[in-house]
Amino acid sequence: xxxxxxxxxxxxxxxxxxxxxxxxxxxxxxxxxxxxxxxxxxxxxxxxxxxxxxxxxxxxxxxxxxxxxxxxxxxxxxxxxxxxxxxxxxxxxxxxxxxxxxxxxxxxxxxxxxxxxxxxxxxxxxxxxxxxxxxxxxxxxxxxxxxxxxxxxxxxxxxxxxxxxxxxxxxxxxxxxxxxxxxxxxxxxxxxxxxxxxxxxxxxxxxxxxxxxxxxxxxxxxxxxxxxxxxxxxxxxxxxxxxxxxxxxxxxxxxxxxxxxxxxxxxxxxxxxxxxxxxxxxxxxxxxxxxxxxxxxxxxxxxxxxxxxxxxxxxxxxxxxxxxxxxxxxxxxxxxxxxxxxxxxxxxxxxxxxxxxxxxxxxxxxxxxxxxxxxxxxxxxxxxxxxxxxxxxxxxxxxxxxxxxxxxxxxxxxxxxxxxxxxxxxxxxxxxxxxxxxxx
Amino acid sequence: xxxxxxxxxxxxxxxxxxxxxxxxxxxxxxxxxxxxxxxxxxxxxxxxxxxxxxxxxxxxxxxxxxxxxxxxxxxxxxxxxxxxxxxxxxxxxxxxxxxxxxxxxxxxxxxxxxxxxxxxxxxxxxxxxxxxxxxxxxxxxxxxxxxxxxxxxxxxxxxxxxxxxxxxxxxxxxxxxxxxxxxxxxxxxxxxxxxxxxxxxxxxxxxxxxxxxxxxxxxxxxxxxxxxxxxxxxxxxxxxxxxxxxxxxxxxxxxxxxxxxxxxxxxxxxxxxxxxxxxxxxxxxxxxxxxxxxxxxxxxxxxxxxxxxxxxxxxxxxxxxxxxxxxxxxxxxxxxxxxxxxxxxx
Numbered sequence: 001x002x003x004x005x006x007x008x009x010x011x012x013x014x015x016x017x018x019x020x021x022x023x024x025x026x027x028x029x030x031x032x033x034x035x036x037x038x039x040x041x042x043x044x045x046x047x048x049x050x051x052x053x054x055x056x057x058x059x060x061x062x063x064x065x066x067x068x069x070x071x072x073x074x075x076x077x078x079x080x081x082x083x084x085x086x087x088x089x090x091x092x093x094x095x096x097x098x099x100x101x102x103x104x105x106x107x108x109x110x111x112x113x114x115x116x117x118x119x120x121x122x123x124x125x126x127x128x129x130x131x132x133x134x135x136x137x138x139x140x141x142x143x144x145x146x147x148x149x150x151x152x153x154x155x156x157x158x159x160x161x162x163x164x165x166x167x168x169x170x171x172x173x174x175x176x177x178x179x180x181x182x183x184x185x186x187x188x189x190x191x192x193x194x195x196x197x198x199x200x201x202x203x204x205x206x207x208x209x210x211x212x213x214x215x216x217x218x219x220x221x222x223x224x225x226x227x228x229x230x231x232x233x234x235x236x237x238x239x240x241x242x243x244x245x246x247x248x249x250x251x252x253x254x255x256x257x258x259x260x261x262x263x264x265x266x267x268x269x270x271x272x273x274x275x276x277x278x279x280x281x282x283x284x285x286x287x288x289x290x291x292x293x294x295x296x297x298x299x300x301x302x303x304x305x306x307x308x309x310x311x312x313x314x315x316x317x318x319x320x321x322x323x324x325x326x327x328x329x330x331x332x333x334x335x336x337x338x339x340x341x342x343x344x345x346x347x348x349x350x351x352x353x354x355x356x357x358x359x360x361x362x363x364x365x366x367x368x369x370x371x372x373x374x375x376x377x378x379x380x381x382x383x384x385x386x387x388x389x390x391x392x393x394x395x396x397x398x399x400x401x402x403x404x405x406x407x408x409x410x411x412x413x414x415x416x417x418x419x420x421x422x423x424x425x426x427x428x429x430x431x432x433x434x435x436x437x438x439x440x
Numbered sequence: 441x442x443x444x445x446x447x448x449x450x451x452x453x454x455x456x457x458x459x460x461x462x463x464x465x466x467x468x469x470x471x472x473x474x475x476x477x478x479x480x481x482x483x484x485x486x487x488x489x490x491x492x493x494x495x496x497x498x499x500x501x502x503x504x505x506x507x508x509x510x511x512x513x514x515x516x517x518x519x520x521x522x523x524x525x526x527x528x529x530x531x532x533x534x535x536x537x538x539x540x541x542x543x544x545x546x547x548x549x550x551x552x553x554x555x556x557x558x559x560x561x562x563x564x565x566x567x568x569x570x571x572x573x574x575x576x577x578x579x580x581x582x583x584x585x586x587x588x589x590x591x592x593x594x595x596x597x598x599x600x601x602x603x604x605x606x607x608x609x610x611x612x613x614x615x616x617x618x619x620x621x622x623x624x625x626x627x628x629x630x631x632x633x634x635x636x637x638x639x640x641x642x643x644x645x646x647x648x649x650x651x652x653x654x655x656x657x658x659x660x661x662x663x664x665x666x667x668x669x670x671x672x673x674x675x676x677x678x679x680x681x682x683x684x685x686x687x688x689x690x691x692x693x694x695x696x697x698x699x700x701x702x703x704x705x706x707x708x709x710x711x712x713x714x715x716x717x718x719x720x721x722x723x724x725x726x727x728x729x730x731x732x733x734x735x736x737x738x739x740x741x742x743x744x745x746x747x748x749x750x751x752x753x754x755x756x757x758x759x760x761x762x763x764x765x766x767x768x769x770x771x772x773x774x775x776x777x778x779x780x781x782x783x784x785x786x
Contacts, residue, residue: 135780142510142568143779146772149714153768160765161757180757405601408583415579422572426558429565 032420033370033383039416040390047397052270054393059206061389062382063199063280064345068338069362069381070287071331074294076376078327079307082363084144085129085328088151089335090355092121097194097340097349098159098182102171104192111197111344118336125151126332130325141373141425148359159351186349194340195347199277206274211255217248280341287334288378303327307374364388364417367424374428391416453724455777459741459770466748473755478627480748486618487743489634490699491719493641494692494712495739497685498720502730503649504681505661505674506559507566507782508720512713513574514555515689517581518547523694523703524603527612528592537613537698544690552686556679567727574713582706607703613694614701634699641691646732648684657681661728692716718742718771727782745770 044054068086075083096117100110129147136143163169164180173192174182188195221244258264258271294300305313306323313320339358343349366376369384391413399409470480494512501509509515522544526536555573562569586602595607608614620633648654660667660677667674693712697703720730723738746767753762 132776132780136776136782138564139567139779139782142571143776145568145571146775146779149768150772150776153765153772156765157769161762165757403587405586407602408586411579411582411586415576415583418572418576418579422569422576425565425572426562426569429562429569432565433561433563 030370032368032424033387036368036387036391036420040387040394043391043394043398046401047394048401049394049397051267052273054390055271056274057393058386058389059274059276060345061392062385063277063284064342065338065362065365065389066284066382066385067287067341068335068358069365069385070284070291070378071334071338072362072366073291073376073378073381074303074334075327075331076371076374077295077300077307078303078324079310079374080133080324080327081141081144081373082366082376083328083331083335084141084359084363085133085147085151086331086335086338086362087148087355087359088125088129089122089332090339090358091151091155092125092332093118093336093339093343094349094351094355095121095155095158096336097188097343098174098186098351101186101188101193101349102169102174106192106197107194108197108201110194111340114194114340115337118340119333122333122336123329126329127325129332130328133328134321134324145359152356155355156352182351184351186351188343188347188349193347194344197344198279198283198341199345201277201279203275203277205259205272206276207255207258207272209276209278210251211259214248214251214255218245218252221245221248280345283337283341288382291378299326360417360421361388364420367420372428373425388417455774456722456724456741459722459745459774463741463745463748466745466752470748470752473752475751475755476627478629480751482627482629483747484740484744485629485635486631486699487747488740489617489631489638490696491692491716491743492638492735492739493688493695494716495719495723495735496638496641496645496732497688497692498716498725499645499649499730499732499735500657500681500684500688502720502725502727503654503661504657504678505664505728506556506678506682507570507727508717508725508778509570509682509685509689510567510713510717511555511570511574511577512685512689512692512716513578513709514551515548515686516693516709516712517577518551518686519544519690519693520581520697520703520705520709521547522690523613523697524590524595524607527595527607528590530592532612534613534616537616537694540613540694541691544694545687548687548690549683552683553679555686556682559682560675560678571713575710578707578710585705603705605704605706605708607705609698609701609703613698616698617695618699631699634695637695641688642732642735645684645688649732653680714771714775715742715767718774721774721778722770727778742770 068090071086071089072083075081093114096114099117100114105113129144132147133140133143159182161180163182164175169175174186176183187193221241225241225245258268262269295304302313302318302323305316305318306320310320313323335358339355342358343354346354365384365388366381367384368387369380369382371377371380371384395409395413396406397409399412400406402408467480471477494516497512497515498508501507519540522542523536523540525543526540529539531539558573559566559570588603590596590603594611595603597604617633617637618631620631621636622632623630649658656667656672657677657680659670660672660674661681664674667677693709719738719742720734721738722742723734723736725731725734725738746763749766750763753766756762
């Protein structure tokens with residue numbers, strides 16, 4: 001489901017601008033995405049990994065990570081830039097996982113309990129972070145990043161020194177044999193934890209689902225296209241709708257051929273066995289919908305007004321500080337849930353490491369999808385996740401085949417993740433400066 | 441009475457008071473739980489000199505108006521390249537230390553210049569972009585450490601490709617400054633060479649800030665508009681500050697490596713900028729203002745705190761690395777505090 005949305009969105013984006021005079025503009029605006037697409041394709045070819053393996057890994061990672069990346073969007077709307085402090089939401093999730101694991105509530109009950117427990121924690125943390133970010137206006141992103149580091153120190157202090165000494169806890173499965181501190185990694189597999197609790201609720205073959213979604217989408221776009229009432233208003237969107245229609249048809253055809261034609265090469269026929277975790281995909285889908293719909297509410301409008309100009313927002317009677325805190329709080333809660341989805345799929349909680357890199361990687365993914373500090377859409381987030389994770393999957397093998405050293409691929413993707421963030425933020429700052437100069 | 445305290449707090453800065461008190465508290469605890477005072481003091485002095493030059497690298501960049509140099513890893517990489525080249529070329533002993541610094545200079549100057557040009561394009565977002573520039577440079581160099589054709593048997597892996605993760609400096613410039621004119625007072629080892637090098641560097645930077653060009657640089661950082669109207673090329677001064685900072689960063693890592701006895705490659709330099717930034721902020725600098733005594737005081741307090749907290753923590757709590765956790769909290773807390781003071785200016 002998420003994949004469908006995503007491909008549609010990107011293609012729609014492309015179709016939208018596919019008028020020839022806009023192509024140059026498009027290339028400039030999406031140079032990061034295009035460059036990344038090229039690198040990913042090259043990586044896929046060089047790595048010589050089987051298609052099924054890549055598709056399977058990708059599917060797992062898309063359902064695992066999209067929620068986290070999508071949690072970044074609301075603060076962008078509110079003009080606070082990319083929320084580097086989603087690490088804190090992840091910490092809230094991990095705290096609740098440890099509590100739930102301690103009381104050994106397994107499976108989906110445990111997962112739901114984690115989701116409920118993490119909300120008050122995330123609201124508290126998000127609120128505090130938001131207040132702090134209000135004091136560092138103009139530097140929210142770097143402050144958010146440092147807040148993440150700082151909170152990590154407190155988190156370590158809590159779980160390494162307070163648990164077992166000040167906070168009584170006596171669980172040999174969680175505590176280091178010395179009696180103080182939580183173990184380095186906690187097993188969340190089936191009988192004592194939440195591993196796969198959400199993923200395994202219902203799993204259906206990917207292409208059957210795609211077929212179903214594709215047919216619905218085709219019908220929907222057909223209806224929209226033939227609907228004469230608003231033809232005039234929608235004429236501008238004609239190209240967009242036709243592309244959408246063609247795209248959904250293509251998905252239907254693709255799914256049909258993979259599901260039913262048995263004379264395909266083995267490599268492609270294998271794809272039939274891909275299984276999509278429905279519950280997780282639905283969760284991601286709901287978040288996409290939430291992000292799209294919130295713009296139409298009063299609150300969403302407030303976010304956008306504050307994002308456009310804090311001064312104007314203030315004048316028109318919006319409590320800017322409050323709105324900003326709210327944006328960060330929502331983002332933190334969503335990040336906590338995202339981390340829960342991430343960890344239930346991973347199956348082990350790395351107590352002191354699971355949360356450390358998520359902000360960097362999620363932000364890199366979002367930026368690769370073509371988002372910027374001031375504009376991010378659901379489609380960009382999903383496209384970014386796909387591209388970023390393709391590189392993740394193929395880079396070790398590509399590095400090995402090119403240089404005879406898998407380590408190079410690992411370093412390369414770290415370099416790229418950091419580099420993309422650095423360059424995108426740099427370009428954004430540069431543009432902002434030029435705009436300011438033009439105004440003067 | 442409260443008025444005096446308030447004035448004192450404002451002048452000295454609340455975080456500095458807290459950290460100083462904590463430092464003293466730790467010292468007292470160390471004495472009470474009967475740790476060897478002389479070993480502790482030797483350790484503090486060693487770490488003080490070891491990190492000093494890297495912290496000093498923050499001064500020109502803050503003074504020239506680009507804020508604390510979060511891209512310190514760029515300078516560090518230049519220093520590493522210099523020292524690797526010196527080892528590769530077969531220099532040993534004291535000479536290799538000097539050659540390392542000399543060889544790092546062209547790299548630092550050219551890369552600092554390019555980096556300065558970049559910083560001029562992104563005024564206002566220097567800190568964040570610089571952080572990620574530093575990170576990506578470290579990852580990029582990690583690739584190069586594997587691919588570069590270094591041959592010296594002490595640096596490359598015996599099997600496989602690439603440079604080692606840590607390179608021992610026993611035969612080259614390991615502890616060369618620390619041992620230079622080293623003497624003991626009541627068991628406290630004083631690494632004279634190391635401290636002298638640090639103080640001389642401080643003096644040089646201090647003299648530079650008093651020179652014509654240094655004053656112009658400071659003016660460009662303090663008030664760009666005023667600087668422009670008095671005929672100073674602000675962008676050029678910012679580049680100058682960045683180059684100086686990069687050069688000092690390169691020298692800093694060489695001093696650090698010789699004191700540590702090892703060169704750390706790959707992920708080693710990733711987080712070093714934060715420690716250095718925190719140190720100068722603890723010393724009382726802000727993102728807009730920095731003086732040499734901030735460097736000296738800050739490095740002494742922060743590194744002293746870390747040097748004592750480790751053995752003290754080991755005595756009180758045996759599991760886990762409390763010192764590391766403490767470092768994370770103090771370091772990032774102080775950077776956050778400084779950021780709240782920058783905020784509000786667009």
